[in-house]
Amino acid sequence: MIFDVPFPSEFSFEHCLSFLQRSPREVLHRCGINSVRKLLRFEGTNFLLEIRPFTNMLRVMVLNSTASEHQQAYIRQYIVEWFDLEANLKPFYALAEKDKLLKDLVKKYYGYRIVGQPDLFESLVWAVLGQQINLQFAYTLKQRFVQQFGERLNFEGQDYFLFPQPEAVASLTDENLLPLQFSKQKSRYTVLIAEAFASGKVSKEKLTGMSLLAAKEELMKIKGVGNWTANYALMKTFRYPDAFPLEDAGIHNAIKNLKNLERKPTLDEVKKIFRKYKGWEAYATLYLWKSL
Secondary structure, three states, rough: OOOEOOOOOOOOOHHHHHHOOOOOOOOOEEEOOOOEEEEEEEOOOOEEEEEEEOOEEEEEEEOOOOOOOOHHHHHHHHHOOOOHOOOHHHHHHHHHHOOOOOOHHHHOOOOOOOOOOOOOOHHHHHHHHOOOOOOHHHHHHHHHHHHOOOOOOEOOOOOOEOOOHHHOOOOHHHHHHHHHHHOHHHHHHHHHHHHHHHHHOOHHHHHOOOHHHHHHHHHOOOOOHHHHHHHHHHHHOOOOOOOOOOOHHHHHHHHHHHHHOOOOOOOOHHHHHHHHOOOOOHHHHHHHHHOO
């Protein structure tokens, strides 16, 4: 089964695919030369998708089954959210072209968008896994976690995985997670996040439509979810344009490099720089990260 998802002119599948290829340990999608495969679950059915660019649209192939119109609508919306296709980047590019830090980056990576995580639970757990360790070890933890507790589909000799469900993760203990090299803190926070979702206290649906501040307050009620984690998840799942992890070391290193500073900027200096990007903080963050 094949159908198409249109995309705007300010979209580069190539740059987004480059982001998706950043770790060989990634288990939630498989990248080809000019395509990506991803497993989705909707209403009890697993759909293995292959997505590739075609003229002014993304061509979507459902490899393992057929999808009804209702199911296709869900898949389309997921892809739109995954690649942030509804964002109008023209105002951001107009701002960035006049900015010393961003102007060369937006030329070089034109069409690069926030490759998101439409699953809020996944966003929060991934943010917790990445805290205070390097990126590749974070991917190692995610790989072990997903392969151990996520659902898998074997198609043509290859395994494709779904992120573990909150209900399954909520029942885990240190005995399950510490052997994967989770720290005790990561183990505890992962289970607490899962319990919040499994109980219905927190959900993507409940946060939809909230202001950034209100959504952050709700997420930060979960122990282990601080300001950085909440901002990261809201940026990746909801695309709040003003959500950005101010304390992020990557932002500070990017500014240091681009400004040729001898030291990393202070939080106040980062705040001052980001005042110019008001309303586009998330995309400014994205392109500063890309510079690294």
